[in-house]
Each structure stands twice: as structure tokens, then as C-alpha cells.
Amino acid sequence: MSDVLVSLREVSKTYRLGEVDVPAVRGVNLDIRQGDFFALMGPSGSGKSTLLHLCGLLDRPSSGKLMWNGKDVAALSEGGLAELRGRRIGFVFQTFNLLPTLNARDNVEFPLIFQGVPARRRRRRAEELLHKLDLAERVLHRPGQLSGGQQQRVALARALAVDPQMILADEPTGNLDSQSGREIMGMLRALGEEGRSVLLVTHDPEAAEYAPRILRMRDGTLEDGA
Amino acid sequence: MIPDLFLLAVRNVLRRRLRSWLTVIGILIGTAAVVALISVGQGLERSVMVQVRRVAGYNTLLISPRGGLGGRFQVDIEAVRQLPGVMQIMPVRTEMAYVEGPVRRGIMPLVGYTAAMETFLVDLDVGRVAGRDLEARKEAVLGSRTARAFGAEPGSTVMIEDSSFEVVGVLAAAEGHTGLAGMAGIPISDGIFILYEDLRELFPGPNLVQYVMIRLVPGSDVVMVREDVRRTLVETGTTGAQMTSFADITEGISSILAGVQAFLAGIAGISLLVGGVGVMNTMYTAVLERTREVGVAKAVGAKRRHIMWMFLFESGLMGVVGGGLGLLAGFGLAWGAVGLAGRAFDFQGVFAPVFTVELVLGALLFSFVVGAASGVLPALRASRLPPADALRHE
Numbered sequence: 001m002s003d004v005l006v007s008l009r010e011v012s013k014t015y016r017l018g019e020v021d022v023p024a025v026r027g028v029n030l031d032i033r034q035g036d037f038f039a040l041m042g043p044s045g046s047g048k049s050t051l052l053h054l055c056g057l058l059d060r061p062s063s064g065k066l067m068w069n070g071k072d073v074a075a076l077s078e079g080g081l082a083e084l085r086g087r088r089i090g091f092v093f094q095t096f097n098l099l100p101t102l103n104a105r106d107n108v109e110f111p112l113i114f115q116g117v118p119a120r121r122r123r124r125r126a127e128e129l130l131h132k133l134d135l136a137e138r139v140l141h142r143p144g145q146l147s148g149g150q151q152q153r154v155a156l157a158r159a160l161a162v163d164p165q166m167i168l169a170d171e172p173t174g175n176l177d178s179q180s181g182r183e184i185m186g187m188l189r190a191l192g193e194e195g196r197s198v199l200l201v202t203h204d205p206e207a208a209e210y211a212p213r214i215l216r217m218r219d220g221t222l223e224d225g226a
Numbered sequence: 227m228i229p230d231l232f233l234l235a236v237r238n239v240l241r242r243r244l245r246s247w248l249t250v251i252g253i254l255i256g257t258a259a260v261v262a263l264i265s266v267g268q269g270l271e272r273s274v275m276v277q278v279r280r281v282a283g284y285n286t287l288l289i290s291p292r293g294g295l296g297g298r299f300q301v302d303i304e305a306v307r308q309l310p311g312v313m314q315i316m317p318v319r320t321e322m323a324y325v326e327g328p329v330r331r332g333i334m335p336l337v338g339y340t341a342a343m344e345t346f347l348v349d350l351d352v353g354r355v356a357g358r359d360l361e362a363r364k365e366a367v368l369g370s371r372t373a374r375a376f377g378a379e380p381g382s383t384v385m386i387e388d389s390s391f392e393v394v395g396v397l398a399a400a401e402g403h404t405g406l407a408g409m410a411g412i413p414i415s416d417g418i419f420i421l422y423e424d425l426r427e428l429f430p431g432p433n434l435v436q437y438v439m440i441r442l443v444p445g446s447d448v449v450m451v452r453e454d455v456r457r458t459l460v461e462t463g464t465t466g467a468q469m470t471s472f473a474d475i476t477e478g479i480s481s482i483l484a485g486v487q488a489f490l491a492g493i494a495g496i497s498l499l500v501g502g503v504g505v506m507n508t509m510y511t512a513v514l515e516r517t518r519e520v521g522v523a524k525a526v527g528a529k530r531r532h533i534m535w536m537f538l539f540e541s542g543l544m545g546v547v548g549g550g551l552g553l554l555a556g557f558g559l560a561w562g563a564v565g566l567a568g569r570a571f572d573f574q575g576v577f578a579p580v581f582t583v584e585l586v587l588g589a590l591l592f593s594f595v596v597g598a599a600s601g602v603l604p605a606l607r608a609s610r611l612p613p614a615d616a617l618r619h620e
Contacts, residue, residue, distance in 0.1 A: 086528075
């Protein structure tokens with residue numbers, strides 16, 4: 001299928017912990033198409049975060065084939081991976097991972113710097129996104145001055161800054177109260193409906209409910225084949 | 227894009243929290259220590275150099291009576307003057323003379339003055355408070371104390387051994403200033419200087435001098451000239467004199483000075499090392515703690531060179547800020563230390579710390595380079611990690 005964004009074939013990832021090899025992901029096959037919204041569930045240590053990192057090009061597989069937009073990732077340089085991440089992928093993390101010294105707007109602008117977007121357009125784009133995510137009053141606040149829910153919305157705005165094809169969210173509600181969690185999940189669902197692919201890692205069943213399709217992982221493998 | 231990263235670094239530095247300002251303080255202390263030690267060291271070196279140059283900056287031979295001061299000997303000035311390597315020869319002959327001034331009379335030491343003596347006085351930093359130098363026969367220049375005692379000033383007339391002399395100048399030397407004439411037992415401030423020819427006329431008879439100073443042509447071989455002079459003295463019948471070379475003294479002082487310089491270079495080296503290691507340590511830890519930020523930057527599309535620029539600017543800036551403040555602290559430290567030590571050991575005003583342009587620029591460059599290098603290295607290391615690992619870093 002031509003609209004497959006990410007395709008994994010027999011992908012494995014093994015970490016070396018001292019003397020021992022720890023397999024985190026084992027022989028996973030998965031296709032993520034444009035507009036797919038998957039929730040990836042599973043107990044801690046089941047390899048779901050590792051799988052998300054692989055799909056987001058934050059790490060390379062130890063074996064197997066990982067294709068992004070039809071290109072074999074193994075053939076791409078570090079710089080090539082950075083370019084794909086910068087243009088096509090937006091990340092949302094459990095701990096927000098905002099830069100503490102930058103205000104909300106500068107955090108949202110941050111990814112655009114690496115795309116060479118001129119300052120004025122960066123600023124306009126950041127303010128537009130923050131307005132959209134109901135943070136118009138918080139543009140100049142730094143992460144420390146924001147609540148968890150607000151920080152996660154800033155992080156979401158940052159993920160959207162480059163208008164990515166895919167959003168990867170790793171336990172985005174893990175550090176939020178249920179109200180903020182519902183807000184974030186609603187926003188992710190809306191993004192999916194816009195036609196972006198969303199991969200959500202969570203062990204919160206309520207959060208997973210927002211996804212049209214739930215994948216389960218156990219011991220590094222996907223339980224129901226994709 | 228790179229200017230954007232620079233602005234980002236500026237904003238980042240400005241908004242850093244206490245923890246990072248401690249890094250700047252670490253750089254500040256390192257730089258201040260280096261600047262203070264080097265400037266005090268250079269001040270010491272400069273003051274020693276000035277003293278040495280004043281006392282024995284030239285190749286000089288001294289012929290003095292054997293058996294101590296007060297003796298006299300005969301010397302053929304012309305024969306010595308014609309030797310190669312001799313630039314100037316200054317015979318010093320003093321006689322006790324009966325002197326009548328405007329308000330007082332007495333027995334005073336009279337010094338035969340030559341053109342060579344004038345240069346010597348200049349070298350000794352002996353200026354005149356009034357009048358001019360000796361130019362013609364029957365003129366006299368007085369030491370400051372003599373002038374005051376006799377109530378004489380330029381224009382006055384003094385009688386020396388029944389001859390009338392016009393006072394044309396008064397020397398500025400502090401009372402008790404020894405040096406030149408002091409070597410023959412007379413402080414400069416107590417002397418009366420008249421031309422050598424006048425002295426010989428007043429005191430005819432054998433031309434016996436107290437001592438002779440010979441200045442050598444710069445770069446001439448002291449040992450050879452000294453041997454020539456010795457031979458000439460023997461051939462022209464000088465007896466009862468001995469010769470000392472200032473080169474011997476200068477050599478001793480030079481070797482002390484070389485030791486001092488090596489010592490200072492050692493201290494500067496150690497303080498550079500200590501300062502540098504301190505800067506590297508604080509910067510390294512500070513950046514290592516931000517491994518996760520490196521991971522975030524890479525996740526949103528930063529390439530390795532972007533990471534490098536970000537941290538180069540940021541740690542370089544912190545280095546320069548710390549270095550600039552350290553420079554100021556170093557100035558203060560150096561002046562404070564010299565002032566305290568001066569009071570404690572009673573040598574106030576003898577020397578001051580020296581801040582050269584090289585030191586100022588060097589300190590800034592040093593703090594920038596050490597700061598930037600020690601910030602960029604851990605950042606580059608972090609940027610080489612897969613972003614997934616960097617993000618997991620606590």
C-alpha cells in the first residue's frame with residue numbers, strides 16, 4: 001500500500017546491559033498508515049516504549065527492516081534520521097521534556113529553528129498553535145510556571161509545530177490528573193481525525209479508549225498481529 | 227539558523243538558574259586566580275628589573291683603592307680611555323676644602339666633575355631642583371643639604387679655597403643619597419661639584435683619585451676589557467688599586483631574576499591548570515546533566531552540528547562572562563594582596579601588579595576556550611547517543 005507511513009518487518013531491538021543481552025522488542029511486524037490511530041498497551045517492560053522509539057527513529061533496530069515512507073531506515077545517515085524526525089514526526093512525552101529556560105512560545109518554536117524557519121514565521125506559527133490549544137494567556141510563561149496539563153499542551157503544540165505526519169505519544173497522560181488527561185486525549189483524537197497518524201503508548205485503559213484500535217504487547221512481541 | 231542558535235544560547239544563559247551561575251563562579255575563581263598571580267608576578271618582575279637597571283644596568287668596571295675607602299691611587303686616565311671597549315671613564319677625586327657661603331663657612335667635600343659624571347647622575351635618577359648643569363670653569367653645583375646649610379642658590383657666589391665660584395645648580399638628591407659619590411664616602415647631598423680641571427688647579431700636585439668608574443661599550447667582552455685595563459694600569463704604574471666588575475653583580479642578580487621568572491611561570495602554569503580543571507569540571511557536569519535536553523533537541527530534528535553550536539555558544543558565553551568577572555576579581559585580588567603584603571612587610575609602593583593587554587585578552591580567550599571546549603565535549607558525547615538513550619538519561 002502506498003499510504004503506509006511506517007512499516008516494520010521482523011524488527012527486533014536488543015539492549016546490552018553489562019554482560020547480558022536484553023531483548024526489548026522481538027520480531028515485530030507492523031504497518032502504520034496515514035490516519036491510523038493506535039494505542040499500544042502492555043505491562044511495564046513489555047517493550048512498548050522501545051517500539052515507539054523505533055517508529056520515531058529515536059533508535060535503530062538491532063535486526064529486521066524498518067521502512068519510513070518507503071525508505072529503508074538502515075540506509076539513512078544520522079543526519080537523514082534527524083531530518084525525518086524534524087519534518088515528519090512530533091513527540092509527546094510523559095514528562096513533557098520542555099526546555100526549562102525557554103517560555104512556552106520559545107519551546108514551540110524550538111523545532112522550527114532546525115528547519116531554518118525565519119524568526120517571524122516561527123513566532124506566528126507558535127502563537128497560532130498556543131491559541132489553538134487554549135494557551136493564549138500562557139505564551140510567555142516558562143514550564144515551571146505552568147500546570148502539568150498546560151505543560152503537556154505546550155509539548156503538544158511543539159510536536160505540531162512542523163506539521164508532522166505522525167504523532168508519537170509516550171504515556172502522555174501518565175503525569176496528569178484525569179481531567180487534563182482527558183483534554184490531551186481529546187486533542188490527540190482530533191489530530192487523528194485530521195488525518196495524522198498517531199501512535200499512543202499507555203497503560204491507562206481510559207486513555208486507550210480514545211484510540212480506534214488497541215495493540216497489546218507482551219515480552220517484546222505484539223499479541224494480535226497487525 | 228546559526229544566529230538563531232546563538233540567540234537561543236544568550237536567552238538560555240540569561241535565564242539559567244543558580245546551579246549554572248555556580249558554573250560561572252567556578253570559571254570566575256579560576257580566571258581570577260590566574261590573573262591575580264600573573265599580574266602580581268609581572269609587577270614583581272618589573273620592579274626588580276627597574277632596580278637592577280638602576281644599580282647595575284650597564285657594564286661597569288670600578289677601580290678602587292686596595293685596603294678600603296679613603297685610600298688614593300694614581301691613574302693614567304687617557305691611557306685607559308683609549309682602550310677598545312671603553313666607552314667612558316669617570317675618575318672621582320674628592321678633596322676636603324675650605325668653603326665660604328652666603329651664611330656659613332666650613333670644610334666640605336669637593337668633587338671633581340666630568341661630563342661622564344653627568345650621565346651617571348642621570349642614570350642614578352639624580353635631577354636638579356634648581357639651575358643648570360656645570361658648563362664652565364669656576365662654576366659649582368651643590369648637593370641639596372650643602373646648598374641649604376650654606377644658604378646658597380643658583381646665582382650665589384661661594385668661595386672655595388680663596389677662589390670665587392658661581393653656584394649654577396642644586397642637585398635634587400634626597401639627603402643621605404649615597405650611590406656614586408657615596409662610594410667614596412660622601413653622600414651626594416653633602417657634596418660640592420666643580421669641574422675636574424678646577425679641582426686640579428685648586429689642589430696641584432700628584433693627581434690621586436679615590437676611585438675610577440669605567441663604562442664599557444655595550445656588548446663588549448667584559449673579561450677581555452677588564453684584562454686590557456688591568457695590563458694598562460700595571461704598565462702606567464698604578465699601584466694600590468683593585469678592580470671590580472659590575473657584571474659580576476649583574477650576573478648574580480640576573481640569575482636570581484631568572485629563578486624568579488621560572489618560579490612565576492610555574493605558578494602561572496599551575497594556576498592555569500587548576501583554573502582550567504575547575505572550569506572543565508563544573509562545565510562538564512553542568513552539560514552532562516542536560517543530556518536529556520540533547521535528546522529532546524535531537525527528537526525534534528536537531529543534528530549533531532546544531533547541538534555542537536548550541537553548547538559552543540552557551541558554554542563559551544558562560545566562559546566569557548565568568549572570565550570577564552574573573553578578570554575584575556583578579557584586578558581587585560592583585561591590588562588587595564599587594565597592598566596587604568606591602569603593609570605587612572613595609573614595602574608599600576615598591577611594586578604594583580601589572581596588567582598587560584596580553585594578560586587581559588589571554589584571560590578572556592582562556593576562559594572562552596576552556597569553557598567552550600569543556601561544554602562542547604560532553605554535549606558532543608551526548609549527541610552521539612541514540613536519542614532514545616539520551617531521553618532516558620536522568
